[in-house]
Amino acid sequence: MGEPLRVGIVGLGNILGQYLDTFAALPDVTVAAVADLDAERAADVAADLSRTQGEAARAVTLEDLLSADDVDVVLNLTTPAAHARVALAAIAAGKPVYGEKPLAATMAEAAEVMRAAEARGVDVLCAPDTVLGVGIQTARRAVDDGLIGEPVAATATMVTPGHEAWHPNPDFYYLPGGGPLMDMGPYYVTALVHLLGPVVSVVGVGSRSRAARTVASGPRAGESFPVEVDTHVTGVLSHASGAVATLVMSFDAVATASSHLEVHGTAGSLAVPDPNQFDGEVRLAPLGGDGFAAIPPSAGYVEAGRGIGLFDWAENRPSAPRVSGEVGLHVLEIMESLLKSDGRTIALGSTAARPDPVPLTMCR
CATH class of the missing domain: 3.30.360.10 (Dihydrodipicolinate Reductase; domain 2)
Incomplete structure (x- = not known):
């Protein structure tokens, strides 16, 4: 990839551990910031990441994560009802977004996400990988x-x-x-x-x-x-x-x-x-x-794991x-x-x- 891929993660539920295991095994992928409705959980995850990945990770609000210069892509691991809202916020901030499946809770919401991404000129990615x-x-x-x-x-x-x-x-x-x-x-x-x-x-x-x-x-x-x-x-x-x-x-x-x-x-x-x-x-x-x-x-x-889709995207841009x-x-x-x-x-x-x-x- 040349430059490290710096990820900001929104939503720190059960699936998070599988993504972090994959990122830990991939070269040049690091988590820069995390956000969750549970601030205590976010702080714990950030502290664990700072110890294990060799680079500091911050627990921040969603707004601060989206405005951060050191977040290259947003990983949206929220529940399906929040997928579109978080994706649209990331797109409005000019950041590519990779979302857990489904792309949104409804086709109407998903179409809105894709229209916004096209207008803003950013990539939208979607599990499963x-x-x-x-x-x-x-x-x-x-x-x-x-x-x-x-x-x-x-x-x-x-x-x-x-x-x-x-x-x-x-x-x-x-x-x-x-x-x-x-x-x-x-x-x-x-x-x-x-x-x-x-x-x-x-x-x-x-x-x-x-x-x-x-x-x-x-x-x-x-x-x-x-x-x-x-x-x-x-x-x-x-x-x-x-x-x-x-x-x-x-x-x-x-x-x-x-x-x-x-x-x-x-x-x-x-x-x-x-x-x-x-x-x-x-x-x-x-x-x-x-x-x-x-x-x-x-x-x-x-020997791939969840999150390999982000790596594949970063490796093969602009394809x-x-x-x-x-x-x-x-x-x-x-x-x-x-x-x-x-x-x-x-x-x-x-x-x-x-x-x-x-x-x-x-x-x-």
């Missing part, structure tokens, strides 16, 4: 190399009884902007866009099994909270390429024995690893073969970001349209170029 790991990228390389022939179909399945089983404050997962589709869907839908290209229309059906959930761990264990979103969503995605993908996202069931993601073509099928992870074994079943067998990693960042807001916007419209569908086919207004593939790259 798990698609840059060797799992999804090796699968993409297999598709691009024709190992499955012409892609015709895909299945993507995420089944869990719900995040309240482990998260001490799971309420936001069950508010608008949450649910299994908005929370976990970005990993699967973004992977499908990388593997098969943009989507032109969707049809979906959703349901919810109960009106309230109960926290199972932490100081709030036993406390009930309301459910305001569908907790099981099934959909069909029609890709511009002609391939058709089936999606199942659920907080109402227990587990699945099948691969999280499969891609089928005229000459073979791929079992793709969990798109919520960076690594994992890709297995290919060629037409006329003896079933599925592992193929060696051939693309993607090796189009692989974790672009454009892809985030398209993925959000896919998901929002599935929730609105109620069995009707909805044509999408957005699209996104298939991001460039990632060569096999050691990142540590």
Whole structure:
């Protein structure tokens, strides 16, 4: 990158540790400032960073973080309801912003973010960056190399009884902007866009099994909270390429024995690893073969972690970001349209170029 990338982080919740672990292993990435609604938490994180990264980090207000000369990019780790507000503030300050998924709680908010970024001339980046790991990228390389022939179909399945089983404050997962589709869907839908290209229309059906959930761990264990979103969503995605993908996202069931993601073509099928992870074994079943067998990693960042998308963006500027807001916007419209569908086919207004593939790259 030449110059160190100095990051300002807004929102210091559960996901923060994974980003900090990645940054600690990357050359020339440092956290300059942190901000959180809990000032005591921000002070503790800044103190820990100052001890571990060899450079001082400050606990500041959001306003001070956005005006700081030593913050090159804003990492927005707030809850979905705050994604757009923080992104718009960063853009107004002239700073690029990388946001956790989804890009915003609604398509309208996300479109406002993208319009503001274009007018201000700054980049908007959006998780997930798990698609840059060797799992999804090796699968993409297999598709691009024709190992499955012409892609015709895909299945993507995420089944869990719900995040309240482990998260001490799971309420936001069950508010608008949450649910299994908005929370976990970005990993699967973004992977499908990388593997098969943009989507032109969707049809979906959703349901919810109960009106309230109960926290199972932490100081709030036993406390009930309301459910305001569908907790099981099934959909069909029609890709511009002609391939058709089936999606199942659920907080109402227990587990699945099948691969999280499969891609089928005229000459073979791929079992793709969990798109919520960076690594994992890709297995290919060629037409006329003896079933599925592992193929060696051939693309993607090796031993990557959350935050590698920021590094990839900084390394490859001014090329189009692989974790672009454009892809985030398209993925959000896919998901929002599935929730609105109620069995009707909805044509999408957005699209996104298939991001460039990632060569096999050691990142540590």
